[in-house]
Amino acid sequence: MDFIYYRVIKMEMISFSIGCFFKKISRELFPFLFIVSIAGLTIFLYRFGWSGGWHFDDWPNLGGLTYVFSQGQIDAEAVLEFVFSGDAGPLGRPVALASFLIDGSGWPAHPIEILRTNTLLHAINGLLLWAVLFNLGHLRNWPQTKAAWLAALGAGFWLLLPLSASGVLMAVQRMTVLSSSFMLLGLWLYLLGRAHLGKPSLHAWLWMAGGLGLGTLLGVLTKEQAGILPLLAWVLESCWLTPPQFITTAQRRSWLGFKVLFFYLPAATIGVYLLHIVWTADSAYAVREFTLSERLWTEAVVLWDYLRLAFVPRAMAFGPFHDDYPIFTASSLPALVAASGWLGACILAFALRRSTRLPLLALLWFAVTHLVESSVVPLELYFEHRNYLALALPLFALLVAMWHWAEKRHTERLVALVLGSYGVLLAGVLFQTTTLFGGQPLATAQIWYRQHPGSIRAGQYLGQHQSQMNQIESALEVLDATAQLRPNAGALSLQGLQLACVLGKPMAELQARRDQVLRELPLAPQRFSIVDTLDKLKTLYIQKDCGGFIQQDDLLTIAQAALNNPRIAGIAQERSNLHVFMASLFIDAKQLGPTMEHLLAALQAVPSLQNLQLTAVVLKSAGIGDEMAEILEQHTPQWPRNPWLRQRMQKEWQELQTQVRALK
Template sequence: MRQKTQASYFKFIGPLLVVLVTTFFVYEQGIHGSLFYDDHLFLDALENIDSFDDASRFVADGAGGPLGRPIALVSFLPHAGDWPATSVEARRINVIIHLLNGTLLFALGYMILRLRDQKASRTSYWIAFGAASLWLVMPILASTSLITVQRWTSLAMLFGLMGLVVFVYGYFLQSRQPIRALLIQGLGLGFGTLLAVFTKESGALFPVYALLIDAVLLQTLMAPAPIRWLRRGALWLALFALLAYLSPLYRDWFSVSSFRGWSSFERLQTEVVLLWQYLYMAFFPLPTAFSPFHEDVTLVQGWQLPALSAFGFIILTAIAFTIRKRNPWPLFALLWFFTGHLIESTVIQLELMFEHRNYLAIYGFCLALAAIAWQLPQRYARLGPAVFASYTLLLALILYGTTSIWGQPLVAAENWAKRHPQSPRAINYLAETYHEALGYIGPVLPQLDLAADNCSQCTHIKFQILLYLCGKSEESDIARRFEEVLESAPTARRTNGILDGLYPLQELLALNACPPLTAADAIKLPLILLDNPQYSAWEYQVYAHFHVAYFAKEMGDLETAYSHLAEAERLSPKTLPILQMQLHLLLKEHRYDEALAAIERRRKVAHDRFMTDDVLDELAASVREAAAKAKTANSPPDAPAT
């Protein structure tokens, strides 16, 4: 009997293990790739963690979202020992999280199907297995694991899916112990959602996923009316709260963001078009179609295409709704997909497109396709699963091609630059990859120059090329290229690339490593950007004023430096580097009272996690110490005793 039980268990878990091991092998081809833009932005600080206080600051200073995403940041601390070398291991952990999510989706699908049909255990198993297998090998999901920092997406889903699995498990108890079942459902879903939200804010969607399962797939389950009303009422309340947060009642849909350059309504119009593109990329993929770089996606102009796209979804949803009693799977797939995109693909002012936004959203279609394949009429009973299995295998092969590209940085960089010639990040990644591998960008310089020439507003690309050529090209070439940067700067496209690039330029000029350029040349670029309408947002203005002040300081023009620092302080009094540069200049001129006054001005504004009262106290103490030393040094010696 025991052997029979073990054999049955292996029969149950064996096929899933095969898929998990195969998926791990496929993803292993991609984990030796690179770190990307957000990886550097949010994880570079791991390199400097040497103590518990450093680790605490790293977690507390999280700026990935409104809640800081502390749980995700804690999960990166074990990789801090030898970062960035340990980033390979970090991506391997990402893959393991992906496999765990696939396992949870198998369990979730199996339980839902058993609840819908208690007699069809074998069919339920293969539908759940097929859906999880298809989801695991979808190439559109590769970036979630291979962009290191996107662990916060997959880890949030891990916590949320745990809660969702417990929620669905509660249905098995509700006929006998309805109150206990409801308590288990509430605690499981609530705790899982809470962990998910503090890993990534999109975890707030899990009560809506639970509502879809309850209202679309399990609405016929027997339960006492008060239990059913209480459960569904709580889930509807969560949905209404989220919709209110996104609605025009809470946020202005029609004002244009000076930082992004579009309104929430314009973004919504573009996103409804991109949803179709996501579906095409998910189910008709090419190995070269997926990359970390999509900031070249622009707003859809006009109302016709958004209207047609929205109308298409409305018609499909209406048809799915009318046939829901005979076949609920199309309606479930569509609503699950819309739910997955409710936060990141609507009106919140995020970048327009990222593949990882489909990470859980696409699962509804996977489950629906599997259910339809295994529930075809009798004469097609074998054909459906065979076609589904063949399609899943095809996607696995395409995923292998995708991960193989990601695992070869030079190959990936060239491919992504060709597919995204208007992407500053893709072009910069190409230059960066060759510079790291060869110490020089010569092999791809013609391609970089062509990308820059084909984009009149891509000043950032011209500037990045210049930085990589500093010290490695003729002075006349450097001077010519910098002049081209200045000529295009008045109409430069809005991007952080130029302002961020001024920091390495500061370092190069300090070492005289970019002749013939000097601070007097460099200061012209941020001055031009200050008058560029694309850089009118206060965030850009602060950085531009700060850079002008820095280069003015290096030129010895302290009056100009003070002036621009004052303007930067007016725009962003909480920015600590502005105060630090002001103190540096004032102490240099022994203007101690003014230095203390600059510190005291900051006490009147709300501090952030960098500019705290303790930090201000330390700065004030250092100013007083410097003043005391200066006073001692300048005081006359004591008169000799008589």
């Protein structure tokens, strides 16, 4: 009996030990399994949007993929051209463009592969954010389970935010998603090193410097917005992390030098850049329909709208078209209320800093992430993808506050129920949003247009899909209805003229439409698709469609009306494109004098190699070489910053000079 009793006791002890072991493992592992599950759910919900189509910024940025995969295999020369000739930002964004080589073979048929990769990157970003938030808790000496769960909840809610859907389901916004990947990776490496700061070792410094340096470098080569990464690390240092304790003076000096190099210098650089924009605001905003003051007042309202739609989402509020957002001034009540709200939020966060820094952390993180794209830089007013990382820390701060409140009042189950219900709400709205993005293109375009009837882009998008379905009359009605809501919408009137020509409308109506275009183009606040539409009208003119109504003089007069618009002519590339278009009309008419006049004007606007090559072709066909040699001397091409592209263009430039000397 004693032997049996001993064996029973031993088995119970072993069972207890094993149970404790697995219980401990589950406590520590379950939060990670939770965030992995949420990442999987996110991928599942986003897959309903993969069947969506291309959008307005996809075509100018990804068009080079046509040549990369033109022969059914990758063309090495076209690859280098595509990767290093980007002009979406001042640095060309080569890392982002290179990433499209992985999944861009479907261009221009469908974006399914690209959107699938975007979604996978988004899920990976959720895991990286979990790692960042977990380390934030670890550095505050939280229990490991608490740090892991708060990180999992913060990253999980962030993954399910419907406000991020347009950033993931618009192909070209890979630039936003991937640059955020590098920023999160950089912050994670920084925090890993930061945990060992103060110890007599170089490893901490190397991890911190490597994280911020590598994350910023790769990030800005993906999208320039990543330049704020050092400032985000500074926000964490100021509002969350405990100041490091050093033993030696050398360590304190090293920390000061680190802050100067990685915090103060980047902040000063961005500050100088923004001040330069303010100093040159008259010229910088000449191409916009709003002034610097109007932009700042409007952005005060926009930022509140972002927060409202982030935390109280509506599927129908999300989409790619927001160019109809109202412009506010200092006398607008919504702008005054919004600005007062931000001022009050700043005062409250600063006043509470001694008891809790969570409001200050959330406010500063949100402000810094919007520092470039939602401040003085003359960008468009509203884009949802600007919030991709902006909401990460505000969500985390809110969850931490709720967790501490629940601990003090022992209401953990109630808070868990509220958070669970809210998570289901977010997942439901995200499903509605992704389904909308991935629905039938024509039906989706109609829904977006109904939500934004005053959006020029929404009207053009719907009209494009209706035209593709041979519903040209309906497309014309949409363009006309949108033009009624947008005064002087010259681009819409021009497209309306082109569709009216295709439909063979009466001559009196065509003439009235042409006169409307000539009135509106010099005053148009937007410049969407003007040269493209002129090219289509030129095709109708060459094919003698439109009942012979469109003639060379009409096209020249319309192009000149566009040039009379300072918002259009103020952009050198637009000015060059219009002059090249006008030159093409005279080339067809074999009129050398006016052809050269417009080609020289195009060169004056943009002395590009392409414009020089076109000029050389024209003069060669006319048997004139001396003039071209003189033109080459007077117009040296603008060389790109990219060394590979510059070297290639310089080689072509030398070849062109050789040809001109031979012709002479």
